Amino acid sequence: MSRAVTALDGATSTDGIATITEVALQGMITLRGDLASAGIKKAAKTVASVDVPGAGQANCSDDRGICWMSPDELLVLCPYDEVDASLDKIRSTIGSDHALAVDVSDARAVFRVSGAGARDVLAKLVPVDLKPQAFAGGMFRRTRMAQVPVAFWLHEEDVFQIVCFRSHARYVFDLLKVAAQPGSAVDFF
Amino acid sequence: MLILTCPCCGVTSEETEFHAGGEAHLTRFGPESSDAEFEGYLFMRENPKGVHFERWRHVYGCGKWFHAARCTTTLEIFGTYTAQTTEPPQEIRDIIARKRPGWSWRAFS
Numbered sequence: 001m002s003r004a005v006t007a008l009d010g011a012t013s014t015d016g017i018a019t020i021t022e023v024a025l026q027g028m029i030t031l032r033g034d035l036a037s038a039g040i041k042k043a044a045k046t047v048a049s050v051d052v053p054g055a056g057q058a059n060c061s062d063d064r065g066i067c068w069m070s071p072d073e074l075l076v077l078c079p080y081d082e083v084d085a086s087l088d089k090i091r092s093t094i095g096s097d098h099a100l101a102v103d104v105s106d107a108r109a110v111f112r113v114s115g116a117g118a119r120d121v122l123a124k125l126v127p128v129d130l131k132p133q134a135f136a137g138g139m140f141r142r143t144r145m146a147q148v149p150v151a152f153w154l155h156e157e158d159v160f161q162i163v164c165f166r167s168h169a170r171y172v173f174d175l176l177k178v179a180a181q182p183g184s185a186v187d188f189f
Numbered sequence: 190m191l192i193l194t195c196p197c198c199g200v201t202s203e204e205t206e207f208h209a210g211g212e213a214h215l216t217r218f219g220p221e222s223s224d225a226e227f228e229g230y231l232f233m234r235e236n237p238k239g240v241h242f243e244r245w246r247h248v249y250g251c252g253k254w255f256h257a258a259r260c261t262t263t264l265e266i267f268g269t270y271t272a273q274t275t276e277p278p279q280e281i282r283d284i285i286a287r288k289r290p291g292w293s294w295r296a297f298s
Contacts, residue, residue: 055199070251071197127203144206144249 004080007109007169016180017117020173023110023161025080026063029087032073033099043093043101044076047086058140058153060161067140067153075151075163080105109169113176114159119189122152122160124179132189146175193245196269197253210244213256214276214295238262240285240292242277245269258285 006022013020029047033040041052048066050059052074058067060077067075078086083103090101113121123130125145135141135154142151148168155161164172191204200206212234218226235241241261246254256274258267258281267288268281277297285292292298 070253073251127206141200142250143202149249 004106007166008173011173013173013177013180016121016177016182017185018113018115018121018176018180020121020176020180021112021114022169022173023112026105026108026110027078027080027083027086028103028105028108028163029076029078029083029090030069030073030102030104031076031090031099032101033094033097035072035074037097037099039094039097040074040099043090043099044074046093047078047089048076053138053140056140057138059138060153060155067151069142069151107166108163109166109172111162111164111172111176112155112159113162113180116158117180117185118158118160120186121176121180122162123188124186125175126150126152130189145172148172191259191264191266193257193266194269195247195250195253196255196271197247198251200247200250202250206247206249208246208248210246210254213242213244214297216275235295237294240267240289240294242294242297244272260289 004025006025008022010024011022031040031044044052044066048064050061050064050066052066053059053068055068059065063077063079065077069075083105087101087103119130126143128141128143129135137154140151140153148164148171150162150164150172152160152162192201193204193207194201215230218230239260239262241259243257243259244254245257254272255269256272257269258277259265267285270278270281
């Protein structure tokens with residue numbers, strides 16, 4: 001069995017106004033279907049052990065959670081080595097409901113931007129209102145970061161977790177690193 | 190810059206998070222149609238100064254298509270509505286009628 005590694009092998013940048021870290025391998029399952037169906041809700045819940053969030057929201061704790069991606073799509077987070085077992089559990093729980101569950105863990109990269117300057121750094125790159133009143137804990141947003149699609153949520157106070165496509169990992173890391181370079185604080189928030 | 194609200198996921202953002210999909214409410218004419226009908230479907234487009242209806246896609250967000258009613262001169266968005274319709278809903282028409290009395294666009298007014 002080959003050794004699974006993240007896209008940038010845990011790259012970190014600590015000398016800027018925010019700390020940027022590539023997060024260790026994270027299990028991710030795309031679950032598509034009618035989100036009102038009881039089977040799909042139950043399936044996501046059994047794997048992530050949190051409730052299904054409402055539109056534009058995410059319920060995450062540690063490496064488990066559920067993110068609301070679109071009106072018919074959830075991103076279910078679980079530990080990387082439990083993905084296969086989780087998929088089996090999801091499929092058996094859904095039963096006959098029409099749904100799609102796919103392991104996308106290796107198709108994505110996850111970054112964490114933390115520190116007092118985290119909002120500044122992200123606000124330079126995404127067309128989203130990041131005022132603390134406007135973007136609070138529990139919210140989840142898919143958007144554009146410079147030229148690539150990303151999704152992010154506030155993991156805890158001043159800690160953003162960002163998900164992007166694995167092939168964009170280097171680009172996103174470099175973007176964040178430049179946006180966080182020393183002396184570039186905007187102090188808008 | 191246009192500020193659009195996606196009716197599918199409720200996110201309000203500026204136009205670079207979306208992608209324009211051309212004129213709205215076209216009737217497709219395919220095989221069996223007359224040459225004139227096919228030409229109209231393929232090439233004939235409105236180019237209004239004022240009220241206009243367009244298709245947009247929330248390409249960096251939820252990925253869904255929707256419709257937007259906007260003004261081409263002021264870039265004001267009158268409203269956005271579902272893609273699953275062949276004509277603008279009455280509430281959008283009412284909003285436009287309040288803001289642009291006497292408007293018309295193709296057969297709609």
